[in-house]
Amino acid sequence: MLVEYSIVAGVLLGLFYALMAMGLNLVFGVQRIINLAHGDMVMLGGFGAWELYYGYHLNPVVAIVVMIPITVAVGFGLYYLLIPRLKSAVDFETLSLVLFFGVSQVVEALAALGFGNNERSLPVSSIPSHPVNFLGQPYPADWWVAAGVALPLLAIFFLYLYRTRLGRETRAVMADEHEAVSVGIDAARVSAISFGVGLALAAAAGVLAVFVFGGVDPSEGVGITITAFAIIVFGSLGSPLGTVVGSILFGVAYQLAQVYTPSWSNLVPYVLVIGTMLLRPQGLFGRRTRIA
Amino acid sequence: MKIRKFLSAALSVTALGALAAACGSSSSSSSSSTTSSAPSSITIGTAYSGSGAFATSSVPELNGLKLWMSLENAKGGVYVGAYKKRIPLKLIAYNDQSSAQTAGVQYNQLITQNKVNILVADFGSVLTAPAVSIAQAHHQLLFDQSGTGIPFFTPGNPYIVLCNLPESSIWPTPLAQYMISKKITKVAIVYGTNDFDASQAETVQAKLKAAGITPVFYQGIPTSTTSYGTILTSIAATHPQAVLELGYQPNDTAFLQALQSSGLHFPMVFTVFPGQLFSLFQQQVGNAGLQYTYTYATNFFHNYTSVNEGLNSAQFLATLKKQYPSSVNTLGLLGYNTGLVVEAALKNATSLSQLALRNALTKVSGNLNTVDGNFKINSEGAQIGELLPVAQILPSGSTTKIGIVYPSSAANATAVYPAPGA
Known part of the structure; x- marks a missing residue:
């Protein structure tokens, strides 16, 4: 019974993790940047939902719809502010780590100043809250809401990536930026939009994270970045499908660990990274690394 | 020859007299130096969590401590028994961001670089743990605010005192x-x-x-x-x-x-x-x-009308609400009470040495009644005066x-x- 429960819970939460990690993978795939401030963007999404709920009585799910275009625009601007200067550096990838580590620290500090240090949460009743029975067992409603919101958002993201002109251009840049430029693709514009989309995915996940994690606080970013990074390494850096599959497997592994070895459950992300590095460095979908 | 002996004896007597006079003046100057060597301020050093998982508890605790300091400084400082005078209080507080590793570095810095007179731990056992061994190694008394973990209190370590709350083994x-x-x-x-x-x-x-x-x-x-x-x-x-x-x-x-x-x-x-x-x-x-x-x-829900140190419950709540409205909770009380325990140590200690402070608290144990109840510690420095x-x-x-x-x-x-x- 507990095994079944853990698997279902793992799949539900895995879809949420996929939404949380996808933006990090997209930004890495397009720009070869590990955005160490990714978790902080998730955190800002949570605070955004809190402000919209208490300031404008906006349902958190609706808040996601409001936040997506705003965060795409912010990401677009942020890209032009940060990345072009960075790209002129000799060791671009390493320097990006340093830069985004700094961004992460600044965002955390500003969030603490702006929102205070206390963890904030949204009332359980702000989303459907009645437990959902499935296969004879009750599951918290917020898990279904998280999965139910993450799934269509991921589907839209895949449609964008595989069925639109901009998505094809994005994948071309992911495959080889120089070749993409040589066939007339505006790589900078594509990268800027991807950066915005990555941020939007993070912010959307941040709204759901308020319920899944029980609240939002300014310091949660680092832990979220580590979990998201573990997932994309496990699923293969640069592979969106790998992120989805990796997230679900991560979710199931984490839930099983909570049932059978709760004391060790927080080691799951680190074991995944180390295990992947030692056994299959290219990740689950390794052959498609950096090719969407 | 006789004259030489006489002069020699006279010189010796004069020299002895001069020595005696010198000793006397030395003694009196020593006495006056005790007064003049009183520090210009008593420095309290602590770590706190301005962000992270423990911020919700740590910040009110720090605010409670600051409340006590502001009340004492308004009187001209805290009364230091060793110097029989009030000395202003000064606070050095480092933000450890809820990280035990960061807190460990900061405790070290407070002792070795800032040379604080009073070392106060951050909130809870996780952030107090690094301070326990550091304080012991440097022979600095640790005023433990709320780190109630059993391993902290050992027979061979006089450099810790739990100011509030009972040891964890007593809680449940x-x-x-x-x-x-x-x-x-x-x-x-x-x-x-x-x-x-x-x-x-x-x-x-x-x-x-x-x-x-x-x-x-x-x-x-x-x-x-x-x-x-x-x-x-x-x-x-x-x-x-x-x-x-x-x-x-x-x-x-x-x-x-x-x-x-x-x-x-x-x-x-x-x-x-x-x-x-x-x-x-x-x-x-x-x-x-x-x-x-x-x-x-906790004692936050108890109304203490009679205390022999600090404010009573009603006065405390009114003052805390005025100065730190967001900290009106148990943790605010614990921070304030930590200050009262520090005050008792400084008032009753014969010097500012760390062991003198510890001995002073042993002396007042059981007799200190504050807004947090009766302060009573065992020989290991663990609080045993409270039951939750x-x-x-x-x-x-x-x-x-x-x-x-x-x-x-x-x-x-x-x-x-x-x-x-x-």
Whole structure:
């Protein structure tokens, strides 16, 4: 019974993790940047939902719809502010780590100043809250809401990536930026939009994270970045499908660990990274690394 | 020759007289130097969590300490018995961002670089733990605010004193007694794997086992856990009559939220922090999610009208509300009371040496009555003067209130057991 429960819970939460990690993978795939401030963007999404709920009585799910275009625009601007200067550096990838580590620290500090240090949460009743029975067992409603919101958002993201002109251009840049430029693709514009989309995915996940994690606080970013990074390494850096599959497997592994070895459950992300590095460095979908 | 002997003797007498005079003046100048060598300020050094998991508890605790400092400085400083005068207080507080590693570096810096007179630990056992060995190594007395983990207090270490709250092993004594009195035999315990929570879990388990009760679920989880859905399902599978979740505030919040959205109901649910940060829990979990939850009642809920140091309960609440309205909770009280213990040490110590401060506290132990109750420590520096009664959060109109339900000598409400809906 507990095994079944853990698997279902793992799949539900895995879809949420996929939404949380996808933006990090997209930004890495397009720009070869590990955005160490990714978790902080998730955190800002949570605070955004809190402000919209208490300031404008906006349902958190609706808040996601409001936040997506705003965060795409912010990401677009942020890209032009940060990345072009960075790209002129000799060791671009390493320097990006340093830069985004700094961004992460600044965002955390500003969030603490702006929102205070206390963890904030949204009332359980702000989303459907009645437990959902499935296969004879009750599951918290917020898990279904998280999965139910993450799934269509991921589907839209895949449609964008595989069925639109901009998505094809994005994948071309992911495959080889120089070749993409040589066939007339505006790589900078594509990268800027991807950066915005990555941020939007993070912010959307941040709204759901308020319920899944029980609240939002300014310091949660680092832990979220580590979990998201573990997932994309496990699923293969640069592979969106790998992120989805990796997230679900991560979710199931984490839930099983909570049932059978709760004391060790927080080691799951680190074991995944180390295990992947030692056994299959290219990740689950390794052959498609950096090719969407 | 006789004249030479006479002159020599006269010279010797004169020299002795001069020496005696010199000694006298030395003695008097020494006396005056005792007064003049009094420090211009008493420096208090502490670490606090301005952000991170412990910020909700650490910041009010720091504010309570600052309140005490501001009240003393308004009188011209704290009274230092060794110099028989008031000396202004100065605070050096470093933000450890809830990181024990960072706190460890900062404690070191406070002792070795800032050379503080008084070292105060950050909130809780996790952030106090690094200070214990550092303070001992540097022979600096650690004023432990709320780090109640059992391992901190050892026979060979005089450099620690627990200012508030009982040692963790004492906390759950009334709780275990309450469950036994209610004939609860199926108990589930989930606890954070840190000194504070693990100490309590071990104590509850031992006391229950002594009464012939073996917990049906006994599991440690990482302190950083915020996902409790699956754990709750594991617990429910054991059909417990009582579920004890022993964690820090973020754990308790996440646990109670997960419980609320899981649809599970247990006859008794206990968590540690709602009694310490009640208004915060009302905001985060909501009254519906808190109803009938058990918690520890602290001295914050007790009205002390008569004290022999500092403000009484009514005065304290009014002053704290005025200066730090966001810190009107148990942690604010603990920070303020830490200041009162520091005050007692400085007032009664014969010098500013760390052992003199410690000896002074041994001397006042049992006789210091403050807004946090009776301060009493054992030979290892652990607080034994307080017992934490069992409280239950009960409906009160459209909101909730904390009622003390056990022991009966302290009770002001009747427990609702089993909780409705279980």
